[in-house]
Amino acid sequence: MDISPKIRNNLKVRPLYILFMIFGLQVGVGIMGAPRFIFMESMQDSWISILIAWAAMVIVIYVMFQILKQYPNADIFGIQVDLFGKWVGSILGTIYILFFLASLLSVLLTYVNVIQLFLYPTFPPIIIGSSVLLLAHYCVIGGVRSVVGAAFLFSVLPLWLLFLLYDPITRMDWYHFLPVFQSSIPELLKGAKSTTYTLTGFEILFVFYPFLTKKNKVLKPALFGVTATTILLLIFMIISIGYFSPDELKKDDWATLTLFKSVSYPFIERLDYIVVVGWMMVILPNLVILLWASSYGLKRLYRIKQKSSLHVTFVVLIVLVGFIKENHIIYKITDYVSQVSFWLIFVYPLILLPIVLIKKKWLSKKKKGSDAK
Amino acid sequence: MRKKQKRSKNSIFPLPIDQLLETIQSKFEGNDDLKISKHEHNGKKLVLFYIEYQADSDMLQNYLLRPILHIKKDWTNDELINHIPLTSPNKETELEKILEGLIVGHVFIYVEGESEAVSYSIVKKETRSLEKAETESLVLGPKISFTESLKTNLNIIRWRIKSTDLVVEELKVGKTVPAGVRLVYMKSIANEVDVNTMRQRIEDLDIDEVEDSIVLKQYLEDSQNNLFPQFDSTELPDRFTYGLTKGKIGVLMENSPTGIVAPATLFSYLESTEDLYMRWQAGSFLRILRFMSMFFSVLVTPAYVAVVTYQYGIIPTQLLISLGQSRAAVPFPPLIEALILEFLIELLREAGARLPTKVGQTMGIVGGIVIGQAAVEAGLTSNILIIVIAMSALASFTTPSYLLGTTIRLIRFPMIVLAGIFGLYGIIFGICFLIIHLLNLKSLGRPYLVPLYPLQLKDFNKVFFRTPFNHLNKRARSYRPKDLIRFSKQEAEKRKDIDE
Numbered sequence: 001m002d003i004s005p006k007i008r009n010n011l012k013v014r015p016l017y018i019l020f021m022i023f024g025l026q027v028g029v030g031i032m033g034a035p036r037f038i039f040m041e042s043m044q045d046s047w048i049s050i051l052i053a054w055a056a057m058v059i060v061i062y063v064m065f066q067i068l069k070q071y072p073n074a075d076i077f078g079i080q081v082d083l084f085g086k087w088v089g090s091i092l093g094t095i096y097i098l099f100f101l102a103s104l105l106s107v108l109l110t111y112v113n114v115i116q117l118f119l120y121p122t123f124p125p126i127i128i129g130s131s132v133l134l135l136a137h138y139c140v141i142g143g144v145r146s147v148v149g150a151a152f153l154f155s156v157l158p159l160w161l162l163f164l165l166y167d168p169i170t171r172m173d174w175y176h177f178l179p180v181f182q183s184s185i186p187e188l189l190k191g192a193k194s195t196t197y198t199l200t201g202f203e204i205l206f207v208f209y210p211f212l213t214k215k216n217k218v219l220k221p222a223l224f225g226v227t228a229t230t231i232l233l234l235i236f237m238i239i240s241i242g243y244f245s246p247d248e249l250k251k252d253d254w255a256t257l258t259l260f261k262s263v264s265y266p267f268i269e270r271l272d273y274i275v276v277v278g279w280m281m282v283i284l285p286n287l288v289i290l291l292w293a294s295s296y297g298l299k300r301l302y303r304i305k306q307k308s309s310l311h312v313t314f315v316v317l318i319v320l321v322g323f324i325k326e327n328h329i330i331y332k333i334t335d336y337v338s339q340v341s342f343w344l345i346f347v348y349p350l351i352l353l354p355i356v357l358i359k360k361k362w363l364s365k366k367k368k369g370s371d372a373k
Numbered sequence: 374m375r376k377k378q379k380r381s382k383n384s385i386f387p388l389p390i391d392q393l394l395e396t397i398q399s400k401f402e403g404n405d406d407l408k409i410s411k412h413e414h415n416g417k418k419l420v421l422f423y424i425e426y427q428a429d430s431d432m433l434q435n436y437l438l439r440p441i442l443h444i445k446k447d448w449t450n451d452e453l454i455n456h457i458p459l460t461s462p463n464k465e466t467e468l469e470k471i472l473e474g475l476i477v478g479h480v481f482i483y484v485e486g487e488s489e490a491v492s493y494s495i496v497k498k499e500t501r502s503l504e505k506a507e508t509e510s511l512v513l514g515p516k517i518s519f520t521e522s523l524k525t526n527l528n529i530i531r532w533r534i535k536s537t538d539l540v541v542e543e544l545k546v547g548k549t550v551p552a553g554v555r556l557v558y559m560k561s562i563a564n565e566v567d568v569n570t571m572r573q574r575i576e577d578l579d580i581d582e583v584e585d586s587i588v589l590k591q592y593l594e595d596s597q598n599n600l601f602p603q604f605d606s607t608e609l610p611d612r613f614t615y616g617l618t619k620g621k622i623g624v625l626m627e628n629s630p631t632g633i634v635a636p637a638t639l640f641s642y643l644e645s646t647e648d649l650y651m652r653w654q655a656g657s658f659l660r661i662l663r664f665m666s667m668f669f670s671v672l673v674t675p676a677y678v679a680v681v682t683y684q685y686g687i688i689p690t691q692l693l694i695s696l697g698q699s700r701a702a703v704p705f706p707p708l709i710e711a712l713i714l715e716f717l718i719e720l721l722r723e724a725g726a727r728l729p730t731k732v733g734q735t736m737g738i739v740g741g742i743v744i745g746q747a748a749v750e751a752g753l754t755s756n757i758l759i760i761v762i763a764m765s766a767l768a769s770f771t772t773p774s775y776l777l778g779t780t781i782r783l784i785r786f787p788m789i790v791l792a793g794i795f796g797l798y799g800i801i802f803g804i805c806f807l808i809i810h811l812l813n814l815k816s817l818g819r820p821y822l823v824p825l826y827p828l829q830l831k832d833f834n835k836v837f838f839r840t841p842f843n844h845l846n847k848r849a850r851s852y853r854p855k856d857l858i859r860f861s862k863q864e865a866e867k868r869k870d871i872d873e
Contacts, residue, residue: 142813
């Protein structure tokens with residue numbers, strides 16, 4: 001396996017698009033329920049937790065960038081093979097792919113769950129799930145440029161929904177934030193950790209890096225991407241704290257969606273229907289990028305055609321969506337993904353960097369030694 | 374040296390006149406329109422042959438036959454050419470070339486014993502005169518439209534772009550029925566890669582015949598398995614040359630009044646040259662109006678169906694009451710109701726297009742009102758749905774490109790069915806599908822949604838609005854022109870103080 005895949009020039013995209021890849025992958029189903037999870041841990045100081053999470057992300061992205069910089073054009077699959085050898089590297093790569101598929105499944109199941117909850121209680125989940133997957137599949141078939149395009153368009157298009165938030169903003173009670181700094185530092189950190197599920201997504205930098213032109217300009221858009229997500233999460237968090245009473249917020253599974261319930265116009269009521277349905281556009285980048293990343297990863301690791309790996313994952317996912325119906329299993333999968341993502345995405349790069357640096361140093365020393373001889 | 378050898382190899386001359394005529398007549402066996410006239414002078418024989426109605430008989434008599442018969446000296450090729458008062462004689466030696474020439478109206482003269490036959494082109498071709506554009510009508514701007522004659526069309530274009538930059542390349546398509554195709558572009562502006570791609574695609578075509586340039590367009594397009602047209606086609610010379618000056622490539626074909634312009638984007642179909650002739654405020658307004666009406670036309674009927682069938686919570690109570698009253702007598706579900714009416718509208722529209730003259734239009738409108746009124750009274754549909762469908766039909770007429778308009782007409786039906794089955798979820802599914810579909814599309818290998826994706830922020834003022842001309846000193850990057858600069862901005866934008 002090549003450590004640095006050779007990508008044709010006309011498949012490469014500007015570094016700007018990594019912003020939308022990260023933003024599109026981070027914003028998904030997580031943000032619908034995030035305010036409640038964070039609030040449970042750190043109460044009215046939840047916004048501080050989000051800022052802590054942001055700082056952590058910035059550090060991790062910087063570390064990821066340092067790792068990638070050691071190679072000319074490599075992705076995580078290649079780097080792991082280079083560091084740990086063919087076998088261990090392939091196993092670690094497979095873990096990454098399984099993680100992508102698991103988060104894809106959890107996104108899909110959660111969305112199906114929400115649609116059933118808000119709109120169609122009797123609708124068979126397999127139809128909702130497979131219809132969304134079909135869209136993602138169609139997009140991935142179009143190639144990497146379509147995937148980036150979908151990530152870009154579908155993360156920009158639903159932003160108009162934010163304008164609807166003016167209504168809950170006018171009904172906010174700012175005293176809900178007082179007293180400030182009541183939570184202890186462990187509580188704040190716990191709150192920050194509970195954002196993990198929402199904020200996973202920047203790991204795509206590890207996979208997508210070879211597809212970018214101008215590698216030295218990648219860091220900035222990547223940081224902007226996580227910052228944009230953080231700002232979005234902060235907006236929803238602050239409005240939720242102000243709009244709901246603490247007890248209400250603790251009970252509301254889908255606080256973000258409930259925010260839109262109070263908006264109404266003389267010609268249109270119940271905008272939450274449109275928001276829930278329109279959320280398909282928000283989760284599509286998730287599905288498209290994850291489906292692409294896992295099928296591409298399978299192609300990289302096992303040298304099978306991406307088309308066949310895509311078809312196989314597609315069918316497997318549809319079957320799983322058809323079988324998993326119980327809510328507690330969905331919660332369990334989500335919980336599991338969230339646990340794994342903390343270790344795989346936040347901690348693992350920090351371990352990887354010293355290994356990469358030591359290996360590089362060792363190699364250069366060895367090279368120097370052989371030169372001296 | 375080699376060329377000479379090759380020539381003598383294929384040459385059928387010199388040969389006796391009788392033998393030549395025999396060969397040609399055997400090729401035209403069964404045709405009575407091959408005319409032959411033999412003459413003799415000073416012991417030299419000469420034969421003149423042509424196809425009756427393809428050559429202009431007046432010119433044949435006055436400018437060919439009469440001078441030939443008045444020559445006193447012995448007939449030779451040079452002597453003939455000197456005496457015949459017509460330009461550009463051709464000398465042919467191959468049988469194939471002679472046959473090709475005969476078909477398109479050349480007259481051949483062969484003097485026995487010479488090694489070449491002389492031919493003159495005195496083509497007589499019936500064409501219609503220039504007329505006003507019918508399918509793409511403009512309120513402002515040039516009214517003329519292309520005709521079926523390639524020469525006339527090229528003539529119009531040359532008059533519109535009086536520059537040596539304009540290149541007209543001659544190509545051919547079709548095996549059994551060959552037809553001339555012209556590749557037209559601006560040498561200094563058009564992207565060479567695009568020109569080469571287009572030329573390659575035309576040359577690689579391996580088909581027996583092409584009926585019309587719109588058919589040729591479908592052969593040349595990137596993919597035939599999708600809904601949207603990928604090359605622009607127009608009958609307006611000004612729209613054609615507007616594309617050329619933006620760095621696009623034009624294709625014209627014999628016997629076709631439609632020019633092809635490529636590459637195209639979704640948004641280029643919504644641009645009209647009329648936007649340029651308006652003042653910029655009005656031009657921008659109209660362009661935005663067209664964008665909105667495209668979305669409106671696709672979405673409004675499905676939205677009605679979805680909301681009335683499933684999510685009626687969205688409609689405010691007041692409106693819901695009047696909606697309910699108007700639907701009270703209707704026995705069908707909204708999906709069937711909408712499909713019936715849409716079908717009716719499409720019928721009227723198609724009938725209007727097939728009816729001769731302008732009567733069709735008035736018939737359509739009157740028929741629409743009468744049938745609509747009756748349908749409501751008979752309890753087949755509700756009033757509000759008639760308003761909704763009429764609005765969506767009106768909106769679909771605003772697209773400047775007829776082809777895109779047809780696509781929009783077509784998209785509505787699956788959207789209505791989706792809305793009828795899945796409600797709002799179905800509509801969003803349809804929208805997402807369309808967006809991904811458009812993302813996957815290419816026109817001449819270039820992305821179809823540019824400048825939206827790949828993002829070209831600097832092109833937004835040229836594509837979505839019509840900004841004042843002194844700000845448009847650059848061409849749109851989206852079409853990758855070779856030369857980006859139209860004029861220097863410093864000259865145009867010297868800021869002046871009051872009263873200076």
